[in-house]
Amino acid sequence: MFILTLVFAAAVAAQDKTPDSEVQYPTEAQLAANKWLEELLKHPTFITLRLVSGPRRSIREDPTDAPAPYLVGDLIGFQLFVTQSLPEVLKFGTQMSAYYEYRPELYKNGNLLPFSAHTSKHVDYAEKEPSSMSERPVSLISGKEYPWTTLSLDDWYDRLGPGHYQLSIKKRFSWDGDWVQSNAVLFDVQPRKVAAPILNGITIEMVPENFQGQPKQKVYRLNADTFITVVVLNSSNGQLNIPVIDLYYGNRPQLFKDAVMLPYKEDIKKLVSYKDENPGSVETSLSLSVEAKTRSPLMNLNLNDWYGPLQPGHYKLINQRRFEIDGPWTAESTELWFDIFR
Numbered sequence: 001m002f003i004l005t006l007v008f009a010a011a012v013a014a015q016d017k018t019p020d021s022e023v024q025y026p027t028e029a030q031l032a033a034n035k036w037l038e039e040l041l042k043h044p045t046f047i048t049l050r051l052v053s054g055p056r057r058s059i060r061e062d063p064t065d066a067p068a069p070y071l072v073g074d075l076i077g078f079q080l081f082v083t084q085s086l087p088e089v090l091k092f093g094t095q096m097s098a099y100y101e102y103r104p105e106l107y108k109n110g111n112l113l114p115f116s117a118h119t120s121k122h123v124d125y126a127e128k129e130p131s132s133m134s135e136r137p138v139s140l141i142s143g144k145e146y147p148w149t150t151l152s153l154d155d156w157y158d159r160l161g162p163g164h165y166q167l168s169i170k171k172r173f174s175w176d177g178d179w180v181q182s183n184a185v186l187f188d189v190q191p192r193k194v195a196a197p198i199l200n201g202i203t204i205e206m207v208p209e210n211f212q213g214q215p216k217q218k219v220y221r222l223n224a225d226t227f228i229t230v231v232v233l234n235s236s237n238g239q240l241n242i243p244v245i246d247l248y249y250g251n252r253p254q255l256f257k258d259a260v261m262l263p264y265k266e267d268i269k270k271l272v273s274y275k276d277e278n279p280g281s282v283e284t285s286l287s288l289s290v291e292a293k294t295r296s297p298l299m300n301l302n303l304n305d306w307y308g309p310l311q312p313g314h315y316k317l318i319n320q321r322r323f324e325i326d327g328p329w330t331a332e333s334t335e336l337w338f339d340i341f342r
Contacts, residue, residue, distance in 0.1 A: 041092060042177035049182035050081040051169055054150060058284050069188040072162060073325075075152060075280035076189075080169055080182065082148040084140045093135030094173070098149070099126040103170040103179065104156050108163045116158045130175040154278070160189045192279070195327035201236035204321045206336040209300055220338040224310045227300040228336070230321060232290050240290040242323045246283040247299060249275040249322075252329065255307055256316040262307050279325045310340050 026034070040046075053067035054077035061068055063079055070076050080102075084090050094101065099122040106113045115123060140146060151169065153160065165187050170179040208220050209227040230251065234240050244250045248271050255262045264272065275281050290296045303310060303317070317336040320329040 037092060038174065041173040044084075044173050044178065044180050046085045047173070047180050048083045048085070049148075049169065049171060049180055050083070050145065051167070051182040051185050052079050052081070053077070053185065053187070054079055058286075060286075065183065065185050067185070067187045069190045070160075071190055071192045071280075073159065073192065073279035074189075075154060075278065076160065076187075077150055077152045078167065078169070078185065079150050080148045080171070081145050082140065082171075083143065083145045085142060087142055089142070090140040091137070092173070093137050097126065098151075098155070099123050100130075100175065101171055102149075102151065104151065104153075105168050105170065105181075106153070106157060107166040108160070113157060115156055119156050162189050162191050164188050192326060195324040198323070198328055198330060199234075199236040199238055199240060201234065202240055202330060203233045203235070204298075204319060204330050204333045205231045205233065206301075206317055206319055206333050207231055207297075208336075208338065212297065218337060219314075220336070222338045222340055224340050225302075225304060227302055228317065229300050230298045230319060231295060232298050232321070233295050234290045234292055237292050239292060240323065242288040242290065242298070243284045243286070244282060244323055244325060244327070245285045245288060245299070246275065247301065248272050249279075249282045249325075251299075251301060251319055251321055253301060253303070253306060253317060253319045254332075255303060257311075257313045259316075264306055265308050268306050282325055284325070312340050312342055314339050 052063040052065050053061070055061065055063055056067070059068060099119075103123075114120070138146075148171075153167075166184050167187070168184045169182045171182075172179050207216075207229050208222055209229050211217070211220065212229060232240065232242075248268065263269070290298075298321075301319075315338050317338070319333045320331070321333075322329050
């Protein structure tokens, strides 16, 4: 329970530090106050919930109850705010598990959507037994709005397809208490546009960071911690727009040591796979481009990040780059040969 838990904890703490004759137990007044609060939180008619979208850097949109359309695969997140109207300061403990606290209600084209199979298992368990997890103490001043939590629809539902959606969130403040419902937020999910083909005359090359602007070498002598720069050559007559700036989504390096292709580190392999499956997680920009008939450094790759520490040996590196989500890959870069010495 809420304050009751805190009072008993205080009593235990006191018991550890004082003789048995001086153990401090909650008073009748404290027990009555805890009982009153417990009943109050079962019927929280004095609490208001406000739901808005999460901030979106990709389109520079602040939180709102009328978000611009999302695209299939976007990470769709929301923020929940809490206000209480009692004249007193409200102090209590809140559960640390979303499945005990919240119940999103998501409609698509007027039909209530079920939770994902994974989420349904957690929700079903939370309905059967009170939580044994620790609680987070909170203090709410009357009339003041507090940010309470963030919610990602990916945590509750399967991937959303194109359609018109309405989302609200219910929250309870006691396991067997009434639910408080937020306002509804309307939003649309639209299909992703088909990526444009790469312009003829677009190529990439790989150059050691410290050798930019110098004559090319057949084989470079590098330190193990040298960064490799991805350079875009735009020989076309048009501007190349580059919305994808994500290292792990936009690049596919292939590194060979003594003619044997090296695998990515396990965490990088998982990250690359996750971004391929969740385009909403991909870092993008609205302002990056390469003008026609120019050559431009794009980003640096840390090969140690992708492969782990490079050991002495003879290496070959090639790379491919994509510039849009779900876009085509460039042709392989020219081979970069280098030796790593101790």
